[in-house]
Amino acid sequence: MGRLRVGLFIALSLAYPLVVYLALGRFEPRWLAVLLCVLAVLRALSTRQPVWLVAAAGALLLAGLATLFNDALPLKLYPALVNAVMLAVFAASLVFPPTAVERIARLTEPDLPAHAVAYTRRVTWVWCGFFVINGALALATAFWATDRVWAVYNGLVAYLMMAIVFAVEWLVRQRVKAAHAHD
Template identity: 65%
Template sequence: MYLAMGRFEPRWLSLLLFAVAVLRALGTRERLWIWSAVGTGVLAMVALLGNEALPLKLYPALVNAVLLVFFLVSLRHPPTVVERLARLQDPQLPPFAIVYTRRVTQVWCGFFVLNGSLALATALWASDATWALYNGLLAYLLMGLLHAGEWTVRRRVKAAHGHV
C-alpha cells in the first residue's frame, strides 16, 4: 500500500479496496462480515470521490474494530472464537481448556483495542511512512509475538493439567 500510495492516485487504490469489499460481502452470510464489507465499501467510496488517501489508511483500524466486535460477541454468546478454533483440533475440549480459550479471547480483545487505536492514530496523525511501517510490519510482528506467547502459555497450561 505504501509503495502504491506514492505511485497511484487514491481513487484507483480505492477501486481495489471496493472490490475486496464486494467479494467479502458476496462470500459470507454472517452479518458482521457483511457490515464489515459495507464499512470497507464506504471507505473506498469516500476515497474514490475525494481522491484522498485517509479513508484507505483507515482500513486497518476498521479491520481491528470488526475483529474486536466479533471476539466480544463470542464472549457474550459462547463458544468464543478461540474455543471454536481450538475445537477444530480437539472437538472434546476439557473444562480447563474452555476457561483458557475464554481468557485468550479476552486477551485478543485487548490486542484489537490497542492495535486498532495505534492504526487509527497513525492514519490520522503520522506520516505515510510511519503509517505503513506500523500497519504493514509492526502490527504483524506484534500479532506474531502475541501468538507465540499464547502458544508457550498454552503448552504450560496443558502440561499443568496433564495434557500433552
C-alpha cells in the same frame, strides 16, 4: 473457487498497506479505492456471516469516500476497520459463547475439558485487548503519522505484534496443558 477467493482476500489484505504506500503519490486515491473495493467484494463473496458483510460494507464506504473526495485518509482507515470488526467478533463471543478462541480450538480438539474452555475465554480477552491496542495504533497512524510510518506499522509491526501474541499464547498453552495432563 471459494478457497481461491479466500486466499486472494488474505493475500491482498496482508499486502494492502504496502500496496497503498507504494501507490500513494503515483496514483490518485480514487484509483487506489479500487483495491479496497476488490477487498470488500472478496470478503462479501467469501462469507455469509453478517459481521463480515458489515465489514465489506464498511470497506466499500471507505472506498467510496476515497473516491468522492480523492483523499487517502479513508484508504488508511481500513486497518482500523479490520481491528474494530475483529474486536466486535471476539467481544461478542464473550457475551454469546462459545468464545471465538474456543470455536477455533474445537476444530482440532472437539472435546475440550472445562479448564480448557476457561482458558480459551481468557485468551479471547487477550485478543480483545490486542485488537483495542492495535486498532487504536492503526487509527493514530492513519490520522497523525506519515504515510511511511502508517505503512510500516500496519504492514509490518502490527503483524509482528500479532505473531508475538500467537507465540506467547502457544507457550502458555503448552504449560497449561502440561499442568492439566494428569487430569
